[in-house]
Amino acid sequence: MTIVNQLKISAVSIKGAKALEQNLLEKISKEKYKPHDLFLSLEKISNIYNVNKTTAQRALHSLVGKNYLYQIHGKGTFVAPPAVTFQVLVIADYETGTNNDFGSIFGIPAFLRGVLKKIDLEKYNYSPVMLTKKKFIEILPDIELIYRSCRGVIFFRNIDIFVKTLPVLKDKNIPSFFYGSDALLESVSNADCLVYNEGGITDLAINHLLKLSHKKISYLYIDESPTQKKRFNLFLQENKKYKFCTENDILYFKTIKELIHNNIIPDIKRLLKNGITAIICGQEEAGVYFLNKCLMAGIKIPGELSVLTISNYPICALTPVPLSAVHIPIEEDAGRCLELLIDIIEHGSKSEKHISKTTIVRRLST
Amino acid sequence: MTIVNQLKISAVSIKGAKALEQNLLEKISKEKYKPHDLFLSLEKISNIYNVNKTTAQRALHSLVGKNYLYQIHGKGTFVAPPAVTFQVLVIADYETGTNNDFGSIFGIPAFLRGVLKKIDLEKYNYSPVMLTKKKFIEILPDIELIYRSCRGVIFFRNIDIFVKTLPVLKDKNIPSFFYGSDALLESVSNADCLVYNEGGITDLAINHLLKLSHKKISYLYIDESPTQKKRFNLFLQENKKYKFCTENDILYFKTIKELIHNNIIPDIKRLLKNGITAIICGQEEAGVYFLNKCLMAGIKIPGELSVLTISNYPICALTPVPLSAVHIPIEEDAGRCLELLIDIIEHGSKSEKHISKTTIVRRLST
Structure with missing residues (x-):
């Protein structure tokens, strides 16, 4: 031939x-x-x-x-059986998604979208399974039977459940990864995690307002976010030259509901009288409601008062005067969590603490 | 023994x-x-x-x-290889999720949360994979290779892509399911789908306002939502006894941006002068911006004007005056889509059109 x-x-x-x-x-x-x-x-x-x-x-x-x-x-x-898609469990309390709690309305979907964007089955053969805290604890003893292809777990902000279940997961050789505030993580060392720096957030907010020449800045504080308040007080002490405000000028509410349902206009008028020209709202919902109340009372924002909130959920762009905010890139972070976790799963990389990069998004309110 | x-x-x-x-x-x-x-x-x-x-x-x-x-x-x-999790592809343009478009900010996450809530791997061995329109078209020719365990596709509102890819999916024996407005679906008969009735939404809105004794109702109309406008006009003709409003009283904007950035106060004043006491905002974003503009101009809501919007995203509860809205139960619908699709996959049930149950959520604005 x-x-x-x-x-x-x-x-x-x-x-x-x-x-x-x-x-x-x-x-x-x-x-x-x-x-x-x-x-x-x-x-x-x-x-x-x-x-x-x-x-x-x-x-x-x-x-x-x-x-x-x-x-x-x-x-x-x-x-052969159909190709296996490995599961990564994402633990987040999405059941509360119908509540008017910004963390649920905006935070969880953003995180989830980030995970889903990153999962590209041409590259990563992983699929997310979302579980509530309650459900996760329920299935934990039989996790290998129920989620046969489970290769890892990501915890969205649920520090208590992360700490509690870590030993069980370690025992079962299932890597787990935490995402949330570093202040929450104090109790766990050597955890695989991506965190945003709470102190850093407050510093960013204050420095933004200082740059805009505000000399007297106040703080709106909900009892549920004590770490940022601590940081603000630290700044207050370290930078006496700015005379930010007196302890008396700090607005304190036990719950977000108290802020929403009470008449706070006299409080705001007092701040203005004391020479305060800017306020940092140290909790996610607080900024939006505070801004709305000021506007409805005819207070000029900005002009009479600059308002800045922590953190930047989409609603900040939708308030009558768009609201400046510290941005935690939850969606991008979610993708990074998944990437880091897969790296641990596939290459057994060492545990490390990764820091999320927060920034200021300036809108009309400052 | x-x-x-x-x-x-x-x-x-x-x-x-x-x-x-x-x-x-x-x-x-x-x-x-x-x-x-x-x-x-x-x-x-x-x-x-x-x-x-x-x-x-x-x-x-x-x-x-x-x-x-x-x-x-x-x-x-x-x-044995690890247990197989079957994939259901969810096609939604989540890439636009960072835009201030309510459908992306609220709609897609709600749909996704609904799917994820329904997927309980103890019962259903299915995992969602989210794809954009663009990505989906890209992988379609090799879908069996890339998504080896893909058993079905759900289209979230993307009617064009649903119609275009249906023959290919049928050829590959992959069931597909559409979720969205019935007005969009006119071009496809016999599609497996769950739809909300556009005409029904407008009827609900009008009847809610009639019950509250409003006799002259106007309509705010963005060029992008023509079906609801059609329906409103139909009502206008059929119910002359109500004298809802004249063609002249209908507010028309080419884009949502036009509504946001223009001074519409003279328009609103004209409506009030003509005896209009309620307005239906026929598009998702329109209600929020319209309400905010009215409030900032000092118009009393309710009192001078009742405002109702289509449809009920979480932001409606967060506006300075909480906003009444027609509620499309996207999250529950998503779960039902999945359930219906799995029924088709596993029991080959016949194709059918299912109708979503829309309701009015009354808040302070009406």
């Missing part, structure tokens, strides 16, 4: 193999076969489809390469 | 089998074995672990029952 003839046959065989592969694939996927069934032998294929063995072999090899079939030496070719 | 003795041995064997199973499971999961590897034979197990064959058999059977191992008659016991 001449070389030209050999090439010719080989080309025909490749073309024939492609068509044959398509035929065999249809046969498999239309579920005439169940996983682990013995597949057609080389001989049968070449008989049924009337092709030579080289063509049949080529088609078979390609299907094995693509994981549609597998071969056991000396036993034959078998139908 | 007495029965008592038999029971005793059997109990020991069950206890031993449990421990043995745990040992074998660890051996498998710590990945000393790869999928499809030949596993230890009954004889080897009883030798290595020093247990009798009944105990070994019991442990093996249990692991086969839980899909950690599989057996081929006459060939032996093999290590």
Whole structure:
């Protein structure tokens, strides 16, 4: 046989193999076969489809390469089960998503969107499964049975549950990753995590207002966010030259509901009288409600008072006067959490603390 | 052997089998074995672990029952690949999620949360994979290779892409399901879908305001939502006794940006002068911005003017005066979409059109 003839046959065989592969694939996927069934032998294929063995072999090899079939030496070719997608459990209390709590309305969806954006099955063979705290604790003892392909867990802000379940997960060799404020993480050292720096957030807010030449800045403080308040007080002491405000000028509310439902206009008028020209709202919801109340009372923002909030949820762009805010890039962070976790899963990389990069988003309110 | 003795041995064997199973499971999961590897034979197990064959058999059977191992008659016991999670692709343009477009900020996360809530891997072995329109079209030709365990596709509002790709998916035997407005679906008959009735939404809004004794109702209309406008005009003609408003009283904006950035106070003053006491904002964003503009201009809501918007995103509860809205239960609908799709996948149920149940959520603005 001449070389030209050999090439010719080989080309025909490749073309024939492609068509044959398509035929065999249809046969498999239309579920005439169940996983682990013995597949057609080389001989049968070449008989049924009337092709030579080289063509049949080529088609078979390609299907094995693509994981549609597998071969056991000396036993034959078998139908492989569908490709496995590994699961990453994301623990977040999304059940509360219907409450008017910004963390649920905006934070959880942002985190989730970030995870889903990052998961590209062409690159990462991982799929997220979302669980509430309650559900997670329920399934934890049988996690390997229920989530057979679970390779890791990401905790969104649920520090208590992270701390509580870490030993169990370690015991089961399931890597876990925490996302949230560093202030929350004080109790766990050496945890794999991506955190935003609470102190850093307050510093950013104050420095933004100082740059805009505000000399007397106050703080609105909800009992639920004590770490930022601590940081603000620290600044107050360290930078006496700015005379930010007196302890008396700090607005304190036990709950966000108290801020929403009470008449706070006299408080605001007192701040203005004391020379305060800017206020940092140290909690997610507080900024929006405070701003709305000021505007409805006819206070000029900015002008009479600059308002800045922590943190930057989409609603800050939608208030009657768009609201400046410290931005925690939850969506991007979520993608990074997943990437870091997969790195731990696949390459066993060492545990480390990663810091999220917060920035100021300036809008009209400052 | 007495029965008592038999029971005793059997109990020991069950206890031993449990421990043995745990040992074998660890051996498998710590990945000393790869999928499809030949596993230890009954004889080897009883030798290595020093247990009798009944105990070994019991442990093996249990692991086969839980899909950690599989057996081929006459060939032996093999290590099963991790359990397969089937994928359901959710097509939504979440890339725009950072825009101030309520459909992206609130709609997509709500839909996604609904899907994730419904997916309970103890019951449904399905995981969602989210894709943008662009990405979906890109992977469509090789969908079986890239998403090997894909069993269905849900389209969130993307009617154009649904119509365009339906034939390809049908050809590949992949069920697909549409969620969105029925007005969008006019071009496709016999599609599997869950839809909300656009006309029904407008009727709900008008009837709510009529019940509150408003006789002259106007409509705020953005060029992008023509179907609701059509419906409003129909009502206008059919119910002349109400004299809702003249064509001249309908507020029209080409884009939402035009509404946001223009001074619309003269328009509002004209409406009030013409005796209009209520307005329906026929687009998601329009209600919020319109309400804010009215409040900032000192117009009393309610009192001078009632404002109702379509549709009810969480922000409606967060405006300075909480905003009444027509509620489309996106989150619940998402769960129902998945349930209906899985029913089609698993039981081949017939295609049908399902209707979403919209309601009025009354807040302070009406």
